[in-house]
Amino acid sequence: MPYVNIRVTDTGVTKEQKAKLIEGTTQLLFDVLNKNPAKTFVVIDEVSTDNWGVGGGQISERRKTG
Amino acid sequence: MPYVNIRVTDTGVTKEQKAKLIEGTTQLLFDVLNKNPAKTFVVIDEVSTDNWGVGGGQISERRKTG
Amino acid sequence: MPYVNIRVTDTGVTKEQKAKLIEGTTQLLFDVLNKNPAKTFVVIDEVSTDNWGVGGGQISERRKTG
Amino acid sequence: MPYVNIRVTDTGVTKEQKAKLIEGTTQLLFDVLNKNPAKTFVVIDEVSTDNWGVGGGQISERRKTG
Amino acid sequence: MPYVNIRVTDTGVTKEQKAKLIEGTTQLLFDVLNKNPAKTFVVIDEVSTDNWGVGGGQISERRKTG
Amino acid sequence: MPYVNIRVTDTGVTKEQKAKLIEGTTQLLFDVLNKNPAKTFVVIDEVSTDNWGVGGGQISERRKTG
Numbered sequence: 001m002p003y004v005n006i007r008v009t010d011t012g013v014t015k016e017q018k019a020k021l022i023e024g025t026t027q028l029l030f031d032v033l034n035k036n037p038a039k040t041f042v043v044i045d046e047v048s049t050d051n052w053g054v055g056g057g058q059i060s061e062r063r064k065t066g
Numbered sequence: 067m068p069y070v071n072i073r074v075t076d077t078g079v080t081k082e083q084k085a086k087l088i089e090g091t092t093q094l095l096f097d098v099l100n101k102n103p104a105k106t107f108v109v110i111d112e113v114s115t116d117n118w119g120v121g122g123g124q125i126s127e128r129r130k131t132g
Numbered sequence: 133m134p135y136v137n138i139r140v141t142d143t144g145v146t147k148e149q150k151a152k153l154i155e156g157t158t159q160l161l162f163d164v165l166n167k168n169p170a171k172t173f174v175v176i177d178e179v180s181t182d183n184w185g186v187g188g189g190q191i192s193e194r195r196k197t198g
Numbered sequence: 199m200p201y202v203n204i205r206v207t208d209t210g211v212t213k214e215q216k217a218k219l220i221e222g223t224t225q226l227l228f229d230v231l232n233k234n235p236a237k238t239f240v241v242i243d244e245v246s247t248d249n250w251g252v253g254g255g256q257i258s259e260r261r262k263t264g
Numbered sequence: 265m266p267y268v269n270i271r272v273t274d275t276g277v278t279k280e281q282k283a284k285l286i287e288g289t290t291q292l293l294f295d296v297l298n299k300n301p302a303k304t305f306v307v308i309d310e311v312s313t314d315n316w317g318v319g320g321g322q323i324s325e326r327r328k329t330g
Numbered sequence: 331m332p333y334v335n336i337r338v339t340d341t342g343v344t345k346e347q348k349a350k351l352i353e354g355t356t357q358l359l360f361d362v363l364n365k366n367p368a369k370t371f372v373v374i375d376e377v378s379t380d381n382w383g384v385g386g387g388q389i390s391e392r393r394k395t396g
Contacts, residue, residue: 001318003135003173003271007241008297015116017296019127022119024292032284033272039318041135041173042119043073050213053220053240054265054303061217067186069333069371073135074165081248083164085259088251090160098152099140105186107333107371108251109205120133120171139373147314151325154317174317175271182345185352185372193349199384201267201305205333206363215362222358230350231338237384239267239305252331252369279380283391286383306383307337 001039002029009059010046018044067105068095075125076112084110133171134161141191142178150176199237200227207257208244216242265303266293273323274310282308331369332359339389340376348374 004025022042029035049060070091088108095101115126136157154174161167181192202223220240227233247258268289286306293299313324334355352372359365379390 001173001273001316001323003175005269005271006293007267007269008293008299009265013297015124015126018116019119019124020296021292022124023122024296025289026119026122028285028288028292029270029272032281032288033277035272037122038120040120040122041133043113043135044117044119045113046117047241047243050216051242051244052265053217053224053242054236054238056221056224056235056238058213058217058220059265060213067141067184067191067371069139069373071137071139072161073137074161074167075133079165081256081258084248085251085256086164087160088256089254090164091157092251092254094153094156094160095138095140098149098156099145101140103254104252106252106254107331109245109333110249110251111245112249118133125133147322147324150314151317151322154322155320158317158320169320170318172318172320175311176315176317177311178315179373179375182348183374183376185349185356185374186368186370188353188356188367188370190345190349190352192345199305199339199382199389201307201337203335203337204359205335206359206365207331211363218362219358222362223355226351226354226358227336227338230347230354231343233338239265241267250331257331279388279390282380283383283388286388287386290383290386301386302384304384304386307377308381308383309377310381 002035002041004040004042005045006042007045007047009049009052011049013046068101068107070108071111072108073111073113075115075118077115079112134167134173136174137177138174139177139179141181141184143181145178200233200239202238202240203243204240205243205245207247207250209247211244266299266305268306269309270306271309271311273313273316275313277310332365332371334370334372335375336372337375337377339379339382341379343376
């Protein structure tokens with residue numbers, strides 16, 4: 001009965017890529033812990049690069065200067 | 067001082083329904099644990115059906131084929 | 133297919149109280165949004181009062197001085 | 199290797215304010231726990247005032263009547 | 265720079281199983297979104313079966329009667 | 331009415347350090363967004379180094395070999 005929350009930046013993740021993340025995570029929980037896929041939830045959050053910080057700065061700024 | 071996070075799919079939840087979820091959850095925490103409503107936070111997240119998976123697939127796809 | 137996370141302080145919540153929180157939240161999501169209870173997850177996190185802050189201070193300290 | 203999630207209402211937080219939250223939080227974790235800024239993630243979620251409840255009511259309604 | 269949170273029941277997950285979940289999730293994010301493993305965080309939360317509800321009841325009770 | 335969740339490894343964070351994290355975060359939200367400290371929640375989660383992964387491996391293993 002797992003719940004998985006995947007948070008990534010909102011940089012053009014396609015519907016197909018989301019499907020692959022959901023399928024792969026669900027399979028992994030079945031393979032490793034024998035968790036029933038019908039009871040596995042995967043929720044993807046896409047976060048603006050203005051709202052995600054690392055190294056003390058916004059990703060939106062790091063990508064500009066980097 | 068509870069914090070409650072309710073995550074549902076973004077399938078047309080109305081402002082009135084959100085109000086009922088907030089009111090009901092706050093009341094429940096008061097009834098069961100005597101928690102002060104003034105210090106109870108309820109946050110509702112609405113998630114795209116492309117971003118929510120169950121059974122290894124996206125809800126957006128399951129609803130189409132189902 | 134809702135996921136609800138309830139976070140409260142770890143101040144002696146009994147198994148029966150947890151059952152009531154789970155039952156009540158699940159019922160609320162059915163009543164308000166017609167969500168299928170079989171697909172509603174409720175997860176309760178109990179947090180130490182040293183680890184929960186409000187008003188800039190730990191709850192463990194506020195209760196001592198309060 | 200901390201992960202910090204800041205949830206606030208979506209009431210016009212500017213990019214500069216977000217930058218200050220990220221910088222300040224990262225600095226705090228370095229000052230208090232000596233955590234490496236390069237490995238500190240800060241994610242800001244902005245939540246609609248219809249979706250945030252306190253005192254059993256929506257913030258959007260409280261601000262109207264208040 | 266993904267952050268993944270995996271929540272499962274605390275039913276004897278071994279250190280090796282945790283390692284496989286971390287490795288598999290990190291690999292998946294690299295394969296699907298080309299995310300740098302060095303910047304991918306995976307956090308596993310183990311939740312008591314008294315604290316996890318589905319179908320309106322505690323998992324600890326369902327397993328007894330089931 | 332902010333809610334802040336700080337997740338760090340459970341490597342001996344003292345009560346005093348937690349107090350500083352709570353105080354500093356609350357002050358930051360007041361300074362940057364003028365948020366009322368009385369309505370600011372800060373919750374610290376301490377996570378086992380077996381349960382936290384980065385670079386595809388557990389922190390507990392990285393520290394051993396590193």
